[in-house]
């Protein structure tokens with residue numbers, strides 16, 4: 001069986017984790033702090049805090065920003081459930097919008113139409129690793145008419161004076177937009193280091209802050225570090241200093257810090273990330289080469305004049321296929337021992353969001369992109385031979401279902 005997205009765990013990773021285990025310090029400590037610094041350096045943003053997941057990080061950021069009941073946050077209907085759930089947890093309303101026909105990302109026109117005086121943030125999602133149109137989003141939130149609508153209800157919101165752009169960068173670690181890397185493209189961005197993502201720490205995530213210079217990013221770093229540890233004024237490592245036992249709790253905080261065991265995996269992943277990206281790019285190239293010549297296949301855009309993907313997900317579409325034919329084709333592929341997936345089931349077809357009143361027919365492009373989409377395996381250890389096997393199996397499955 002060719003798996004879909006196994007993690008790259010080898011002696012180097014095991015060595016670094018063993019080092020953490022043997023050091024006597026296994027929770028947040030020196031490795032996490034080093035990982036955070038290296039993440040900022042790699043992405044080019046102002047400050048970074050490592051956390052236990054994307055979900056924990058994004059919810060914390062929204063709450064820190066003062067988002068809650070009565071507020072609206074705009075997101076695409078084509079994403080993973082986490083993007084909507086974090087908004088719901090704060091008490092705000094997720095306002096789902098349609099996506100672009102040419103890629104899988106949030107539509108600017110749809111965003112513009114959805115903005116109201118309650119809109120406090122936009123969560124663009126870099127689907128598959130291909131960055132959204134950030135300049136377009138900033139032009140929108142900075143436009144006089146939209147700024148005029150904006151009603152701040154926290155000091156930070158007042159200071160920014162416009163809608164916050166909070167990137168769901170779960171897929172786009174290493175992706176570029178106009179020469180800048182993901183993590184530095186939005187006011188705040190969150191990565192996921194879940195086991196299936198491009199860069200993993202088993203579970204984990206990071207909050208990347210890149211607000212205008214008028215914000216004190218050192219202060220923000222300190223504040224977020226307190227928030228991720230119950231509002232404790234000192235972390236566990238600081239408390240081990242001789243006699244340094246007393247601490248205060250300055251607010252009822254969260255508990256979502258990253259451990260040094262996780263950071264150990266992340267440090268090795270980051271150190272050799274370029275070779276991971278290079279391999280993924282080559283796999284994309286081989287898929288493109290094989291499928292671009294097929295009239296029935298629609299290949300995902302991964303590179304353009306101003307953007308380059310992180311090559312996270314290869315979202316192949318089968319022209320003119322219905323949802324049912326797509327599902328049959330996936331079954332054929334699985335029967336030949338190749339793992340494939342669908343990214344994503346649109347949120348409005350899932351029970352939780354249906355129950356909240358979201359309707360699939362309100363997002364026609366999302367539906368058309370979803371119904372004939374199949375995601376192919378992409379990961380560092382996928383060999384050229386495996387790639388050719390996947391290609392052959394996919395082509396055969398198409399012929400079988402299409403009856404050609």
Ligand SMILES: *Cc1c(COP(=O)(O)O)cnc(C)c1O
Pocket residue numbers: 052053054055056079080082083125168170171191192193194204205
């Ligand atoms: C994986 C993923 C998340 C959630 O990441 P976790 O680290 O599991 O919380 C959020 N958004 C998207 C688009 C994802 O694919």
